Amino acid sequence: MNVTITGASGFIGRKLAHRLLAANSLIGSNGEASRVERLTLLDVIDPSAELAEDPRVTVVTGDITDRALLEKAIPVDTDSVFHLAAVVSAGAEEDFDLGMAVNLDAARAILDICRGHGTKPKLVFASSCAAFGGDMPDVIADMTARTPQTSYGTQKVIGELMVNDYSRKGFVDGRALRFPTVVVRPGKPNKAASTFASSIIREPLQGDRAVCPVKPESRMFLASPRSIIENVVRAHNLTDTEWGPSREATLPGFCMTIQAMADALETVAGKTVSDRIDWEHDPFIQGIVDGWPPDFDTQKALSLGFVRDNSMEEIIRAFIEDELDGKIAG
Numbered sequence: 262m263n264v265t266i267t268g269a270s271g272f273i274g275r276k277l278a279h280r281l282l283a284a285n286s287l288i289g290s291n292g293e294a295s296r297v298e299r300l301t302l303l304d305v306i307d308p309s310a311e312l313a314e315d316p317r318v319t320v321v322t323g324d325i326t327d328r329a330l331l332e333k334a335i336p337v338d339t340d341s342v343f344h345l346a347a348v349v350s351a352g353a354e355e356d357f358d359l360g361m362a363v364n365l366d367a368a369r370a371i372l373d374i375c376r377g378h379g380t381k382p383k384l385v386f387a388s389s390c391a392a393f394g395g396d397m398p399d400v401i402a403d404m405t406a407r408t409p410q411t412s413y414g415t416q417k418v419i420g421e422l423m424v425n426d427y428s429r430k431g432f433v434d435g436r437a438l439r440f441p442t443v444v445v446r447p448g449k450p451n452k453a454a455s456t457f458a459s460s461i462i463r464e465p466l467q468g469d470r471a472v473c474p475v476k477p478e479s480r481m482f483l484a485s486p487r488s489i490i491e492n493v494v495r496a497h498n499l500t501d502t503e504w505g506p507s508r509e510a511t512l513p514g515f516c517m518t519i520q521a522m523a524d525a526l527e528t529v530a531g532k533t534v535s536d537r538i539d540w541e542h543d544p545f546i547q548g549i550v551d552g553w554p555p556d557f558d559t560q561k562a563l564s565l566g567f568v569r570d571n572s573m574e575e576i577i578r579a580f581i582e583d584e585l586d587g588k589i590a591g
Contacts, residue, residue, distance in 0.1 A: 262287050262289055262295045262296065262297055262298060262340040262341060263298060263299040263301070263336075263338050263339050263340050263341075264281060264287065264297055264299070264300050264301070264339070264340065264341045264342075264343070265300075265301040265302075265303060265334050265335050265339055265341070265342045265343070266278055266281075266300070266301070266302055266303065266342075266343045266345060267303045267304070267325060267334070267342070267343070267344050267345055267346040267367075267371070268303075268304055268325075268344075268345035268346030268347065268387075269302035269303055269304045269308055269312075269345070270302070270304035270305075270306045270307065270308050270309075271304065271345060271346070272443075272446050272447065272448065272486070273345055273387070273443065273486070273489060273490070273493075274302070274304065274343075274345050274346075275308065275309065275312070276486060276490050277343060277345070277490055277493060277494075278300060278302060278308070278312055278318075279312070280490055280494065281297050281300060281494075282297065282300060282312075282315055282317065282318075284297075284494075285297050287341065287494075287497060287498060288497070288498035288499075288500075289340060289383075290340070290381065290382075290383060290434060290501075292500055295340075297317060298317065299317055299318075299319060300315075300317050300318050300319070301318075301319040301320075301321055301334050301335075301339075302318060302319070302320050302321070303321045303322075303323075303325065303330070303331075303334040303346070304322065304346065305322065305323065305324060305325070306322065307320060307322050308320060321333055321334040325346050325363060325367045326362045326363060326366060326367050326370075328370055331367070331370050331371060331374055332374055335371065335374050335375065335378075337378045337380070338380075339375075339378070339380075339382050340380075340382055340383065341382055341383040341384070341385070341497060342371065342375065342382060342383070342384045342385070343385045343387075343493065343497070344368065344371055344384060344385065344386050344387065345387045346363065346367065347363060347364050347387065347413075348360045348363045348364055348413070348452075349413070349451055349452050349453035349454075349456075350389075350391060350411060350413040350414075350452075350453050350454040350455065350549060351452045351453060351454040351545075351546070351549065352413075352451075352452035352453070353411070353412050353413035353416065354411055354412055354413060354454075354549070355452075357412055360412050360413060360416055361412075361416065364413065364416035364417065364420070365416045365419055365420065368386070368416075368419075368420045368423065369423060371384070372384070372423055372424070372427045372432065372433060372435075375427075375432065375433045376427060376432035376433065381431060381432065381433060381434055382433060382434065383433070383434045383435075383436075383497055384424065384427075384433045384434065384435040384436070385435075385436055385438065385493060385496055385497050386420055386421070386424045386435060386436070386437040386438070387438060387440055387493075388417045388418075388420060388421050388437045388438060388439045388440065388509065389413070389414065389417045389439055389440055390439050390440065390441055390442075390482055390511060390553060390554065390557065391409055391410075391411055391413055391414035391417060391552075391553060392407045392409055392414050392417050392418045392421065392439055393405060393407055393408060393409065393414075393553075393554045394408055394409050394410030394411070394414060394552040394553060394554065395408045395410050395552065396408070397554050399556060400556045400557065400558050401511070401554045401556065401557045401558065402557075402558045402560075403507070403509065403510055403511055403558075403559075403560075403561045403562075404507070407421075410552035411549060411552065417439075420437065421437040421439075421508075421509045424436070424437045424508055424509070425437070425507070425508045425509065428501075428508050429506065434501050435508050436496050436497070436499070436504055436508050436509075436510075437508055437509040437510075438492070438493065438496055438509075438510060438511075438512055439509065439510065439511040439512060440484070440489065440512055441481075441482040441483050441484040441511075441512060441514030441557075442455040442458050442481050442482060442483050442484070442514075443459075443483075443484055443485070443486055443489055444458045444459050444462060444483050444484075444485065444522075444576060445459045445462045445463050445485075445486075445576060445577065445580040445584075446459040446463070446486070447463065447580075447584040454546050454549040454550060455481070455550070457471070457472065457473055457474055457475070457546070458481060458483070458519075458522070460472070460473075461473050461519070461522065461523065461526070461538050462522065462526055462577060462580065463580070464537065465526060465530070465534045465535060465537035465538060466526075466530060466534060466577075466580070466581065466585060466589045466590065467585070467589075467590055468537075468590030468591075469537065469590075470537045470538075470539055471537060471538055471539065472538075472539050472540075472541050473519060473523075473538050473539065473540050473541070474541060474542060474543035474546040474547065475519055475542070475543070475546060475547050475550050476519070476542065476547065477518065477519050477520035477523070477540065478518055478519075478520065479518065479519050479547070479550055479551070480516055480517065480518050480519075480555035481516070481517065481519070481550065481553070481555060482514045482515070482516050482553070482554070482555050482556070482557055483514050483515060483516075483517055483522075483570075483573070483576075484512060484513065484514040484515075484569075484570060485570045485575075485576040485579060486579075486580075486583070487570075487579055487583075488512075488513070488514075488568050488569065488570050489512065491567075491568050492512050492513070492562070492567045492568060495565070495566060495567055495568075496510075496567075499565060499566075503565060504565075510559070510561050510562045510565070510567075511557050511559050511561075511562060512559065512562055512567060513559040513562050513563055513567050513568065513569035513570075514557065514559070514569065514570070515569065515570060515572075515573075516555045516556050516557075517573055521573065522573055523535050523538055525572070525573035525574045525577060526538075526577060528574055529574050529577045529578060529581075530577070530589050531591075533591060534589065534590070534591075
């Protein structure tokens with residue numbers, strides 16, 4: 262199989278690339294497992310040397326809004342596309358034009374390139390639970406009316422609708438996945454409004470202080486990197502018949518207050534570590550987070566075999582194992 266990942270140098274993109282190369286297998290449109298013969302990695306920055314040096318990897322570096330670059334990254338023999346590239350929530354809110362260009366226009370261009378090939382490739386689109394907001398029911402189901410309260414959420418909803426329609430027309434075999442907030446991410450904070458959810462765990466574990474800009478009672482819908490990668494691959498490998506006419510699903514996660522996250526950090530690593538969180542309220546971030554729904558019914562995803570994390574403590578321990586070589590700063 263020939264596979265393309267957009268946003269391949271991002272956190273989820275890197276982990277997905279490693280996973281696909283290690284497994285060296287995906288389920289094709291015929292329902293059978295096939296070897297990954299070429300993996301094209303597209304991003305504005307180059308991937309790690311470890312990925313780039315794999316003989317199966319083709320690197321395409323540049324701006325995703327460049328149509329010619331997209332056509333290079335998605336040639337006619339492409340079997341599957343994982344579209345992960347995005348301008349994240351706060352960034353899309355601050356720069357409307359950039360968010361529209363990357364989150365909406367590029368998604369449309371990718372769909373049109375796939376359509377033009379006439380091969381109906383599989384396409385996995387990373388959406389977001391920011392698709393919902395405003396006056397919501399207590400629990401959000403997959404088919405609850407999408408009422409985003411941010412430009413980012415609006416762009417993702419339009420992307421979901423396009424994936425559904427291009428699939429209905431037989432142009433692609435698409436599936437749109439609404440990601441919960443992914444914790445714990447390694448590296449540095451980004452412009453996502455949710456970036457603090459990783460920072461308040463990651464930085465204290467490494468001996469640094471972290472700022473939490475929202476109230477302790479604020480609630481978020483969370484999932485781990487491990488479960489996200491498992492579910493992205495699972496979403497790809499399902500057949501179009503298994504997906505049915507509705508090609509979107511909210512990935513399983515769990516709801517937790519920020520205070521409970523800090524408590525889980527103390528349980529795993531001790532009070533000295535959890536005391537490195539500084540609670541400094543930011544009304545801008547608080548407003549964005551308050552617009553996100555915290556509770557979801559993910560029965561569709563669970564019925565399709567998607568996995569769910571067990572606890573925040575388990576996620577923290579996995580981060581220590583996967584990213585910190587099992588060591589934390591006392």
